[in-house]
Amino acid sequence: xxxxxxxxxxxxxxxxxxxxxxxxxxxxxxxxxxxxxxxxxxxxxxxxxxxxxxxxxxxxxxxxxxxxxxxxxxxxxxxxxxxxxxxxxxxxxxxxxxxxxxxxxxxxxxxxxx
Amino acid sequence: xxxxxxxxxxxxxxxxxxxxxxxxxxxxxxxxxxxxxxxxxxxxxxxxxxxxxxxxxxxxxxxxxxxxxxxxxxxxxxxxxxxxxxxxxxxxxxxxxxxxxxxxxxxxxxxxxx
Numbered sequence: 578x579x580x581x582x583x584x585x586x587x588x589x590x591x592x593x594x595x596x597x598x599x600x601x602x603x604x605x606x607x608x609x610x611x612x613x614x615x616x617x618x619x620x621x622x623x624x625x626x627x628x629x630x631x632x633x634x635x636x637x638x639x640x641x642x643x644x645x646x647x648x649x650x651x652x653x654x655x656x657x658x659x660x661x662x663x664x665x666x667x668x669x670x671x672x673x674x675x676x677x678x679x680x681x682x683x684x685x686x687x688x689x690x691x
Numbered sequence: 692x693x694x695x696x697x698x699x700x701x702x703x704x705x706x707x708x709x710x711x712x713x714x715x716x717x718x719x720x721x722x723x724x725x726x727x728x729x730x731x732x733x734x735x736x737x738x739x740x741x742x743x744x745x746x747x748x749x750x751x752x753x754x755x756x757x758x759x760x761x762x763x764x765x766x767x768x769x770x771x772x773x774x775x776x777x778x779x780x781x782x783x784x785x786x787x788x789x790x791x792x793x794x795x796x797x798x799x800x801x802x803x804x805x
Contacts, residue, residue, distance in 0.1 A: 593707010
């Protein structure tokens with residue numbers, strides 16, 4: 578375990594950043610354009626852009642630019658990002674089984690902030 | 692998905708809090724006394740205590756007091772906490788496969804802080 582600690586902690590820090598899980602969740606459905614994600618997620622464009630940049634830096638997300646007119650930009654999970662599928666699935670299962678309505682209500686009050 | 696969002700997000704926020712994953716990791720090995728965890732984890736007693744209190748509030752950890760002399764206090768995962776085993780395992784697998792030495796090195800420089 579001692580050997581694993583720093584890697585594990587690094588991964589936990591990454592997922593723990595607010596909305597990162599949700600962005601990954603979105604991209605597990607397939608490549609998406611920015612505007613599409615902006616519509617589907619309850620966060621601001623600025624924040625979405627920040628998170629995508631961070632995930633790009635971590636080599637989890639790839640930004641693909643297609644030289645069409647108008648230019649088309651898509652975000653897609655890399656192999657490293659796709660490998661997160663089991664993690665996301667398990668967290669989803671756990672949340673569905675164990676996170677209560679009350680906890681969700683508390684979180685909702687908190688939603689409009691970053 | 693829209694239905695799941697808040698539960699999922701709540702779960703992500705929980706795991707994302709620094710050291711929470713590591714504390715869960717410890718307790719998946721079985722019930723532990725505070726002093727034992729303090730020895731095994733690279734965090735301060737104060738911080739460990741904070742995290743355990745938070746996990747107690749979330750009904751993920753149970754604090755068991757045995758009325759012996761001297762009093763024995765153990766921390767143990769609840770059913771809700773034990774249900775996190777697949778999540779922790781998957782994050783561990785992913786981190787082992789994908790988190791690089793460089794990333795770990797960067798994290799290490801950062802370790803002595805809270």
